[in-house]
Amino acid sequence: MAINPYSTQCIDTDDLKAVQQALQGAHLAQGPLVEKFERALADYLGVKHVVVCTNATSALFMLYQALDLAHSKAITTPLSFVATTNMLLATKATPIFCDIGQDGNIDPALLENCLQEGVKAVVSVDYGGASVDIPAIKAFCARHGLLFISDSSHAFGGAYAGVKIGALADASVFSFHAIKSITTAEGGAVATNDHALYQRLKLLISHGVEKDGWDTQVQTLGFNFRMNELQAALGLSQLKKVDTFIAKREEIACLYDNLFKDNPYFTCLHAKLSPKVKSANHLYPILLKPFLWGRKTQILDALLQAQMGVQVHYKPIHTFKLYENLLGKQSLPKAESFYKAEISLPCHQKMSLALAKHTAQTLLEILGGF
Numbered sequence: 001m002a003i004n005p006y007s008t009q010c011i012d013t014d015d016l017k018a019v020q021q022a023l024q025g026a027h028l029a030q031g032p033l034v035e036k037f038e039r040a041l042a043d044y045l046g047v048k049h050v051v052v053c054t055n056a057t058s059a060l061f062m063l064y065q066a067l068d069l070a071h072s073k074a075i076t077t078p079l080s081f082v083a084t085t086n087m088l089l090a091t092k093a094t095p096i097f098c099d100i101g102q103d104g105n106i107d108p109a110l111l112e113n114c115l116q117e118g119v120k121a122v123v124s125v126d127y128g129g130a131s132v133d134i135p136a137i138k139a140f141c142a143r144h145g146l147l148f149i150s151d152s153s154h155a156f157g158g159a160y161a162g163v164k165i166g167a168l169a170d171a172s173v174f175s176f177h178a179i180k181s182i183t184t185a186e187g188g189a190v191a192t193n194d195h196a197l198y199q200r201l202k203l204l205i206s207h208g209v210e211k212d213g214w215d216t217q218v219q220t221l222g223f224n225f226r227m228n229e230l231q232a233a234l235g236l237s238q239l240k241k242v243d244t245f246i247a248k249r250e251e252i253a254c255l256y257d258n259l260f261k262d263n264p265y266f267t268c269l270h271a272k273l274s275p276k277v278k279s280a281n282h283l284y285p286i287l288l289k290p291f292l293w294g295r296k297t298q299i300l301d302a303l304l305q306a307q308m309g310v311q312v313h314y315k316p317i318h319t320f321k322l323y324e325n326l327l328g329k330q331s332l333p334k335a336e337s338f339y340k341a342e343i344s345l346p347c348h349q350k351m352s353l354a355l356a357k358h359t360a361q362t363l364l365e366i367l368g369g370f
């Protein structure tokens, strides 16, 4: 048996056909499929505008630039993939780390403590695919005149109180990396209802070039972070299946919740979600109880040996050398404990319920030996 990864793509014959057709089309780049994909994404999310690009990292970079975050500060979470804040640094903006709550998301109760001169935005992350506390963050941003930016790279297809993630913040970023909800191999997007922001993003991802008939003009320094037609074709085909993918992940997550109920070793984030949150279940995180933290490396090794492709999400960003050197050593005790406790179990649309059951049993057996 091969290692069962914590997340993986699901490609079927429809996807192959779509990419092959695009490959045989008149345009491989800057053709009609990219705009068609953007329209389809906007309709699915219930937002006015979507800009797609090469990946979520470039989407974040362009968004921070389009919102003029240079030389400002953004309150953000230490529990994310490092791209969320690396792109703040690339924009010459300073991340202010706010500690997390028990769900792994930025804790709204701690936001006020992070306020300081120069803060212009909150950049939150929907950890594991589960939305942040939307009303609390919105109220905080409204109170202080801040932008609400959501790195929703884990959460495409998720919802909060019946509204799709992507339609809740001032701007939301998604990733279509291979292992995210749907994939374009590599790919990213920004969703927003702000028309001016949309136009600025369109310019930034394509050299800053404006066309007026035969004439062109460049007023803004732009890049080339455009998605290509093959990726858009794959994205259009994948988008048709997103709700089935998410339903499958939810089925596995619920099975796990049940099989792990009252176990003595760990708690499950999914089992404790607010009824308002419909997670995209990019991750199925468990939190080991403190008596096991000291043996986590051995536990991870044993799980890998048993063909479980477990991972740890995430080493808190403020503890990385780059960030310590730039911002000084900081203490964010909840994020640091979370890191000691967390393991992401395999949970994806290609997994059978039988394999999920086997995975759960194996995990419990292995932990019984520690």
Ligand SMILES: *Cc1c(COP(=O)(O)O)cnc(C)c1O
Binding pocket: 054, 055, 056, 057, 058, 080, 081, 083, 084, 125, 151, 153, 154, 174, 175, 176, 177, 186, 187, 188
């Ligand atoms: C995956 C991910 C990214 C980066 O996405 P890419 O498309 O690989 O650039 C950024 N932020 C978060 C939270 C992610 O999980």
